[in-house]
Amino acid sequence: MNYITQEGFYRLTEELSFLWKTKRPEIVRAISTAAAEGDRSENAEYIYRKKELRETDRKIRYLERHLKDINVVRDKPRQQDKVFFGAYVLLEDENGQQKQYRIVGGIEARGEENEISVKSPVAQALIGKLLDEEVEVLLPDKSKICYTILDIKY
Template sequence: MKRSNLITEAGATRLRNELADLWKNKRPEVTRAITAAAAEGDRSENAEYIYRKKQLREMDRRIRYLQKRTAEMQVVEHLPPNQTQVFFGAWVELEDEEGNLFNHRLVGSDEFDYKPEYISIDSPLARALLKKQQDDEVSVKLPGGEKIYYINRITYDEQNS
């Protein structure tokens, strides 16, 4: 399944800041450490050199990923005209059949792990919630079986985030 390119303004800023920090601060620091470790002699048995090379590979992989994602991302800057329905960026209060309450925000696939309340717009729950309204019942197929939720409230208040 292809991931969505949607992202909130805050999420886009976080990704851009991470990319800038990796490229301008952390990568030069690691390359200096590699140079210093390489100057110590035999590289095949130099633990510092081996560790720093691995660190640089992982960092370069993350930089390439962030460069690709930031070029592709579609920042959602405006609220939807119909705020009584669930769309990208919405905060949704759900209640399950046992009366447990859950508060989730639908965000992009690159930012759902930023806060525990965030869920990816590509997740089964988010897909089931899209275009639903308050007091609607939502059925979601999960690995553990089908789960039913009731939508108690929908807001687009940035203060929740």
């Protein structure tokens, strides 16, 4: 079973709705307009829009397939000083650098938002740990990094 936060579920269902109701119809109209201009084999706008439609349809299929097989986690855990799915975790490394991550489902993880998949090495090392506990993370390149958990929020 794949898990997703309530916020992630809302964001992805909104994205799916936008793709179906707004973006796809706009692309189809643009294809029709470009097709009316003549020879399609040399029509750059037509070729571009067809490619854009394929990519949009692929994203729609991906979201539909994954959103039907997920479990939305709505409740906060009873023990809030322990890291579980959905937690915002503030970490400090050995050099005093601080980082904050949120542990989310793989389909909703956005690195630029500091959201990490529950299946990532960092999340796997954090799950079940307590506030002020030290955590050693084994990275894919076999290097290790140590963190101290400074804060946990839900």
